[in-house]
Amino acid sequence: MGKIIFALLTAAIAWVLFKGLTKKSSDDASRRDVPKPDGDKAKNLRAPERMVKCVRCGVFMPETESVTVEGQISCREPQVCAHGRI
Numbered sequence: 001m002g003k004i005i006f007a008l009l010t011a012a013i014a015w016v017l018f019k020g021l022t023k024k025s026s027d028d029a030s031r032r033d034v035p036k037p038d039g040d041k042a043k044n045l046r047a048p049e050r051m052v053k054c055v056r057c058g059v060f061m062p063e064t065e066s067v068t069v070e071g072q073i074s075c076r077e078p079q080v081c082a083h084g085r086i
Helices: 002-033 040-044
Strands: 051-053 060-062 066-069 072-075
Touching: none
Parallel strands: none
Antiparallel strands: 051 060, 066 072
């Protein structure tokens, strides 16, 4: 009886190890099959843009959506900026 339990236990351990190894290798293979981003997709994967604050209305915006007026950061269209009316 002890030999049967030992054989079943050994078989169970071997099965778990085999499944673990085949899963890992299939995960690695699936990662290699993923195409690299190109074109517009690559633009979406950029690093986050720095946020700046408008000195007139206090709104935070991406740096590319701001302008510098007299050395101070402002909304892109300063004439329609809230000017602190928030």
